[in-house]
Amino acid sequence: MLYSEIVIVGCGNPLFGDDGFGPAVIEEMKNFKLPDNVTIQDGGAGAPHYIFNFLNPDVTKKLIVVDIADFNSKPGSISKISGKNLKPGAYIDPHSWDGVDQLCRIKDQIDTIVVLCQPAKVIKKGDAEVEIGLSDDVKNAIPKAIKVILEMIGVDYGTTIKCLQEERQRGTAKSCGSTETS
Amino acid sequence: MSKVVEISPTTRHEGHSKLVLKVNDAGIIETGNWCSITPVRGVEKLAVGKTPEQVPKIASRVCGICPIAHTIAATEAMEASIKCEIPKDALMLRHILQLANRLHSIALHDILILPDLYLPGTEVKINPFTAEEPVRTVAKRIQRLREIGQTIGQISGGECIHPSNTRVGGMYRNCSEQAKTKMYDLAKEGLVLAKAQMDLMIAILRNYQARESVDVGGMKVPLPKTLGYHNQGYLATHAFYGSSSLDECPSWDINRFKEVRPWDWYMGEMEISLEEPKYPIGGTTKLGTKVNPQMEACTGIPMYDGQPVEVGPRARLVTYKNFDEKGTVGQNIAREMEYPDCLYEMMDCIDLLNPNGKVVADFIPDGDGSLGWASNEAPRGTDVHITRVKDWKVQYFSMLVPTTWNFATCSAALTGAPWQLAEVIMRGYDPCVSCATHMIVLDEDNKLVAQKLIQ
Numbered sequence: 001m002l003y004s005e006i007v008i009v010g011c012g013n014p015l016f017g018d019d020g021f022g023p024a025v026i027e028e029m030k031n032f033k034l035p036d037n038v039t040i041q042d043g044g045a046g047a048p049h050y051i052f053n054f055l056n057p058d059v060t061k062k063l064i065v066v067d068i069a070d071f072n073s074k075p076g077s078i079s080k081i082s083g084k085n086l087k088p089g090a091y092i093d094p095h096s097w098d099g100v101d102q103l104c105r106i107k108d109q110i111d112t113i114v115v116l117c118q119p120a121k122v123i124k125k126g127d128a129e130v131e132i133g134l135s136d137d138v139k140n141a142i143p144k145a146i147k148v149i150l151e152m153i154g155v156d157y158g159t160t161i162k163c164l165q166e167e168r169q170r171g172t173a174k175s176c177g178s179t180e181t182s
Numbered sequence: 183m184s185k186v187v188e189i190s191p192t193t194r195h196e197g198h199s200k201l202v203l204k205v206n207d208a209g210i211i212e213t214g215n216w217c218s219i220t221p222v223r224g225v226e227k228l229a230v231g232k233t234p235e236q237v238p239k240i241a242s243r244v245c246g247i248c249p250i251a252h253t254i255a256a257t258e259a260m261e262a263s264i265k266c267e268i269p270k271d272a273l274m275l276r277h278i279l280q281l282a283n284r285l286h287s288i289a290l291h292d293i294l295i296l297p298d299l300y301l302p303g304t305e306v307k308i309n310p311f312t313a314e315e316p317v318r319t320v321a322k323r324i325q326r327l328r329e330i331g332q333t334i335g336q337i338s339g340g341e342c343i344h345p346s347n348t349r350v351g352g353m354y355r356n357c358s359e360q361a362k363t364k365m366y367d368l369a370k371e372g373l374v375l376a377k378a379q380m381d382l383m384i385a386i387l388r389n390y391q392a393r394e395s396v397d398v399g400g401m402k403v404p405l406p407k408t409l410g411y412h413n414q415g416y417l418a419t420h421a422f423y424g425s426s427s428l429d430e431c432p433s434w435d436i437n438r439f440k441e442v443r444p445w446d447w448y449m450g451e452m453e454i455s456l457e458e459p460k461y462p463i464g465g466t467t468k469l470g471t472k473v474n475p476q477m478e479a480c481t482g483i484p485m486y487d488g489q490p491v492e493v494g495p496r497a498r499l500v501t502y503k504n505f506d507e508k509g510t511v512g513q514n515i516a517r518e519m520e521y522p523d524c525l526y527e528m529m530d531c532i533d534l535l536n537p538n539g540k541v542v543a544d545f546i547p548d549g550d551g552s553l554g555w556a557s558n559e560a561p562r563g564t565d566v567h568i569t570r571v572k573d574w575k576v577q578y579f580s581m582l583v584p585t586t587w588n589f590a591t592c593s594a595a596l597t598g599a600p601w602q603l604a605e606v607i608m609r610g611y612d613p614c615v616s617c618a619t620h621m622i623v624l625d626e627d628n629k630l631v632a633q634k635l636i637q
Contacts, residue, residue: 002329002332002333002336002342013243013246014243015225015228015240015243015244023344041341041342041343042341042343042344042346043343044242044243044246044249044343044344045243045245045246046246046247046249046343047246047343049246049247049290050246050332050342050343051343053325053328054325054328054329054332130224130225130228132228132240
């Protein structure tokens, strides 16, 4: 069996600057000890046909996708969107096969949430500029994204997370940089 | 009088490309240019100065379909340059990973070509996504084959998309005895499915080949018996795996290779004089549009012994198994015939794998700047990576990937076919255009004359 009850996938291409956010979050999460029912996977640019395509709703109950998106916020801000709000794209070829299109096929059977980070520079499909490495804002957003993900899968990872939670409770949604669209 | 028609973008393959076709009054292609329009990545420049551990990871990100082939080819090119021989069990794990990738890729290609083909005995084209039988069962079998390939790739390579277990000097870790058994069981299951899938696909392809005409966007198009024929040569370096400059008898010779400029090979500026709105998806390019394949093409033209060659499943079968069927149907049949071969070989490799054997070389040199290359027989053909490593820094890196080889060969194969079938011919090569897009061009003296970077 390739995938478990909870699947976390980091999407994006590290060759395109901040687009490498998803894989970078997964790389960081490899240092965590996660429950056996959680699979983390670097989806790179191939998640739609290599991962989303293979999820079995009898086995996988929750899918968390980590990616970047332009939601007109401060670079490094974290947002999340429920799969129920995704709208299908169009199938043209396996590479430009929009991940959203694939997610739309499974969102009614698997609880799907997309965790998004606002990039410092917006990357459009077809852009060619190769640049390795995340911007500082986006790099600093990795712990925030991981915190959001751990909360979603019900993992308490100790003091750091608790401190961040307390900070948030003191009235600072801003300090967490986290917004939610559901 | 010749007319010019353009299909852009081409569909059901990886990456962005287009077909510019000069056709006669009967719609038969006189000259065809298939060219990449995926922007150049410039990965080869980016690699310079990085460590040999970083570059395979960078190479694996040039596209979302072929990371395994690029990881293995780049890693082995590094090892060839630093002259590092890896332990036998590490090599076995890489073989298994390679074959798992091929299994997945053949199955994925089935999905991409099925909409061109007919259910035998009917006038119904096959929609692989339909819920209706018998196609549903076939689609499930394809998915299971892909899943088997992915799972075996994950066990041997660490991750099923970007393999994390591969490293310069071998592999990070061997697999357990239980994992070995699991891979073997999966391969056995896959073999039964693959044989059935191969038989079905060959029957469907033979049925297509026997037709007098086919339907394309409501147009009845005559089907020539010589669809996709060309007289270029073939290049393959191994039936399953590949070769490198470390081999005692390498099966690829860098001195026989040269890459030339696309502007010597493709047509110049023209105006579209034939438009067909009925062509799927969304019609062809509008009348009066200017096109210039010479300047728009984003790849060089690689040659072996002075000619473009075909790489891929048919090239492997021609070179190592005396396969002799030409044309698009022959090419697709060759790919299907690799299904069981791939699983038999995988089972042999799993048998030979010792889970207790060491998988990292005892000594990994820093490199003295020697030129090293490795070819990997990726699903789509010969994937050659060339590098120089000195003091653990990459000084030079180049990727010569399967679809780059096939662009000019496929362009030649378009001649004589109805233009509406140009995409069918192109899909026979199972193109991966993103990987192919780079441009480092050598002149007659093999000196660097042009590097077309970001457009």
